Amino acid sequence: MHNRVNISDKIYWVGCNDRRTHLFENYWPIPKGVAYNSYVIVDEKIAIVDTVEKGAMDEYLDNIEAVLDGRQADYLIVNHMEPDHSGSIRSLTERYPNMQIVGNKKTFPMLKGFYGISENLLEVKEGDSIDLGEHKLNFAMVPMLHWPETMVTFESTKGILFSGDAFGAFGTLDGSIFDDELDLDYLEEEISRYYSNIVGKYGSPTQQALKKLGGLDIKMICATHGPVWRTHIADIIAKYDKWSKYDTDEGVVIVFSSMYGNTEKMADNIARQLVKRGIKKIRIHDASKTHPSYIINDIFRFRGVILGSCAYNGGLFPAMETLIHELQNMAVKNHVLGIFGSKAWGGGGVRTLSKFAETIKWEVVAEPAEALCAPANKDYNQCEAIAESMANRLKELYS
Incomplete structure (x- = not known):
């Protein structure tokens, strides 16, 4: 059985749990592990949104294959280039050689620097969009949340925000994917410890991003770590608002x-x-x-x-x-x-x-x-x- 979960009718979670790594970024203890989240949108065109750390790559590629069922991926959306999310890009390009890599002008120098990739690139700017058929992807730049190339992708048909590291958490997803399926009390410290240590330095960019995204009708938040938020969206946004204002x-x-x-x-x-x-x-x-x-x-x-x-x-x-x-x-x-x-x-x-x-x-x-x-x-x-x-x-x- 492969790790794939329907986020909506044609959108799948194809992520992986990591219970072996002791230190995230080789520094932060993760006693409850960590999840690497990636998503696939199956439409007239197929888009993969973010990838996973290279240590989980074999499982990840199997998960994607189970969803695509022989079809080829058309786009790879790269919201964030940190290697825990970009580590499988090279393997994906080998498997899907015609796939276009979607990023912004700050994405591609890192893509070349980390992985030597400089072909099949599609640059997007603030407000650009891609039609997949039924689904439409809209792009917003959120620099320094928490790297300079960071962007988010909003799927406007279903109201799904693919938020990169924003709204993430330490901790594996133990049979649960959605926030209302799991014990949030168990993850409470891992949610706040993730913010304070990974995103916390960037309070001002976080505030700017929250203002920019404030007008969106968000029905779901799909981060690259932690649960998919569909029930407690207002709560996690309020937490980020408070923490990024340094309210105590x-x-x-x-x-x-x-x-x-x-x-x-x-x-x-x-x-x-x-x-x-x-x-x-x-x-x-x-x-x-x-x-x-x-x-x-x-x-x-x-x-x-x-x-x-x-x-x-x-x-x-x-x-x-x-x-x-x-x-x-x-x-x-x-x-x-x-x-x-x-x-x-x-x-x-x-x-x-x-x-x-x-x-x-x-x-x-x-x-x-x-x-x-x-x-x-x-x-x-x-x-x-x-x-x-x-x-x-x-x-x-x-x-």
Whole structure:
């Protein structure tokens, strides 16, 4: 039995599940796996929309053959050139030598660069369309969502938006393809972690894309990862709107790096003082244990961030250094920050975090707390001051 599911009468999902890969893009943990979604529209002309990662290619080609039943593909729509979606293009061109590859002017240099393909190209621009017969494909450019060549394809007859990486999710599709067939609670963190880490840097382009697509009568969203959205379309669009505006909820993410437990004691003390002041949503992460993707996901959710690090060779602890590098690279906006840490003989942790605050331009709520060796009463008093200032500021913002 091949993996093909009717998205509508003549449109099929021909994607693949990947449960073997540990790290997406060789960096982001995917304990629940990931799905690579591709679609086939069968009409007078046949169009394949996006492909899959090359490791799933054999299964993928079998899925397409089962749908085409001996017919040839006429078009391959390339919404996004990242290799997890373009990895099977060369094999498709070998199997369907007359197939035209549809992309925009920024698509084709990448196509040649990755795969050496420069023939049978059909360039489309903003507002162009292709008639397949019953189905009509309309193209819109959404640059930097999340690569410069990214576009989306809207099938206007059925109201289906082929959205590329937008509205995607980590996690395999375990017998379910549509959002109303699966346990969305199970995938909730994978939906938001996908946005915050893969798309999150590009809040402004996401907002521009949402405005551009806002006038479409969208009946279904077919992303290249995660479920096909047909019931909760308004919900996922609202989430992207909120996340791309950097809107956050009242809550605090405390992240610490600690070698021998002294900085961790300060983190626990700050958390307790926050709770005493009415803050209920608190997430504490050890930067050495928790991958940055989970921490960043929580930072996208909550306004308050309190970072603490011991000194390490006169500088910041490496795990915390990795995290703040990620946050700076993503240019995460609109947070309130507290800073703490410890040192034994030479500082560096708190000093570097203070420089980070200046670079990322977050509002700092209180003077940093920095303990010498183990935290003493005066250090706990300063931790309490950080918690009090943070709680007061959040209450102002959310009252």
